[in-house]
Structures are given as C-alpha cells and as structure tokens.
Amino acid sequence: PLYLSANRSNLYASTVRFMRRLLGAVGLGWVLWRLFGPEVEPEFEGVQERPLSIPGRTVLVGEREFFIREAGSESAPPLVLMHGWGFDGEMTYYKMIPALAEHFRVVVPDHRNHGKSDRIRGPVDVADLALETIGVLDALGCERFDVFGYSLGGMAAQVLAYRHPERVRRLVLAGTAAYPVDRLRIPTRVVFWISRAVARLSKKEVVILTYRYLLRSGIVDAKHARWFWAAMLNRDPTLYYESGKAAWRFDSRAWVGQIDVPTMVIIPTNDQIVATRTQYELADLIDPERVVEIPGAGHESVMSRSEEYVAAIESFLRDD
Secondary structure: OHHHHHHHHHHHHHHHHHHHHHHHHHHHHHHHHHHHOOOOOOOOOOOOOOOOOOOOEEEEEOOEEEEEEEEOOOOOOEEEEEOOOOOOHHHHHOOOHHHHOOOOEEEEEOOOOOOOOOOOOOOOOHHHHHHHHHHHHHHHOOOOEEEEEEOHHHHHHHHHHHHOOOOEEEEEEEOOOOOOOOOOHHHHHHHHHHHHHHHHHOOHHHHHHHHHHHHHOOOOOHHHHHHHHHHHHOOOHHHHHHHHHHHHHOOOOOOHHHOOOOEEEEEEOOOOOOOHHHHHHHHHHHOOOEEEEEOOOOOOHHHHOHHHHHHHHHHHHOOO
C-alpha cells in the first residue's frame, strides 16, 4: 500500500507539472500570436449589408460629443431608447427602430464609451449615463418624452425618471433590475478584472464567443455578420469594463419605488444575464401599471423577439 500510494503521489505531481508547462506554453503562444500574428477575420458568407440605413449625427453635452440616430416624424411623440452594456444603440435596437418609427420620433443615443460617442476616461456611474442622456435630449429640444431602457439602459432610465419625473411621460423598463448583482458579487468583480486584462491584450476572444452564438442561433442574420463583427470590436477594453462595473455597483432599491411616472416592466423569463428574480424584485418595488412577461426569453430577446417588445411598448405608450 505504501508503494502504491507513493506511485500515485508521484503520478499526480508529474501530471500537475505537465499541465503547468502545457498551459504556460499555450499561454505564451497565445500572447505571441496576438502581439505579432496577423489579424484574422471571420469568413462572411453571401452579400453583406448594413441592417439600417439611418445616418446619425452628434450633439455636444458640455465638452463631450454624443452620437444619436433618429427615425420617424419629428412631429410624432418622442421615444428615447436607452441601450445596455456592450452593444450600442444601433446594435441593440436595429430590429425595433423601423416598427417604432411608424408611431414615434425614435431617438437612439449611444452612451459614453459605446458606439460613436466619446470615450471618457475614468470611472463611470449609472447616474452619469442618465445625466448625459438628459443633456442629449436638451440639445435636441425634447422637453417631454417616453423612455424605454434595456439592461444597463434600464438602470439609467430609473435614475432619469426618478430625478426628472417632469420630463418623462411614460417609462418602460426591460431586462433590468434595481440590484442586478445580488449574489456572488466578489467572484463577479474578479471575472471583470480577469476579462479586462485579457481584453487589453486581445478583444477578439470574448467577441468571438458572442458573435458565433448570435449568428448560429439566427438572432443576427448572416447578411449582417460583417457589420455586427465590426461593431462588436469597436470597444475600448478598459472603458468597456468600467461600464460593467457601474452596473455591478448599481442599487436603486432605496428609492426606485418613489418614481412617480406611469411605468411598465417587461421581464424575459429565462434571462441568463440579469437574473429573473432581480427583475421581479424591481417590479415589486416599483409597483408598475403593467408587468409583461416574455416566456422563455433570454437577455438577447430584445433582438430575437423584438416584435413582442414592440407590441408591448406600443400598447402601453399609445394607451390613453
């Protein structure tokens, strides 16, 4: 037995040494490839096109420049679409904008550090996104408007409606929460740090996973693949994770119930990013006029099941 135990210990130690050397060699090879290797792009099949032909423009908020797209009649009721973390306004809402533009003046700003808006160095809080959105709307001359906020944009929309209820006619919150990271907070922060470190050397690894999932599941059409790939790579690694940390810190539980604006909450019931339990908690706290469930829908459902979002938004905003 002692002989067998010693052999097992030696085998275990040898295996550990081998795995360390293997991982070290793979890691070094990856670093060298990313530093000195060629840029490799996916193979895009068929004719490629941009999904929206809506040019945008920029407005100044103080010294900062923010990019917006607008669709629909200027005389229609303004509807502001506030996007989430990682995807800019066009990427998030390109399937919803044409339908909503039939009844609304749709305003889609890119938050700081997303899309074509300014990259602003340093930490950011969700309240900054709300304040900057108000600045964008002031620059456009929109005094009163409806708001749809999704994910991180839904957190910013909570702040906007709480601090400026006189500006918001109706509020729709979807795929969002009052306290989105309610469990495993320290491990989540560690994942952010590690992911940021990897992304500083190469953004492509995380982008590839998301890109392949969305294309293979049919959420993004193959003819839009080149546009989507380029848009996903348009990220500053450090500032991208600063926005993620803003969501990690966000907690509106103490005041979200005081929002004095007619509100609807849309809940994708199989959300893998913002836990569904936290979305129901938001609904309990805010006591909205309506709660709409999207059964079996995940966090990407704002794209994969956009028709259901459009129907719910139009029903609520046009209900006099």
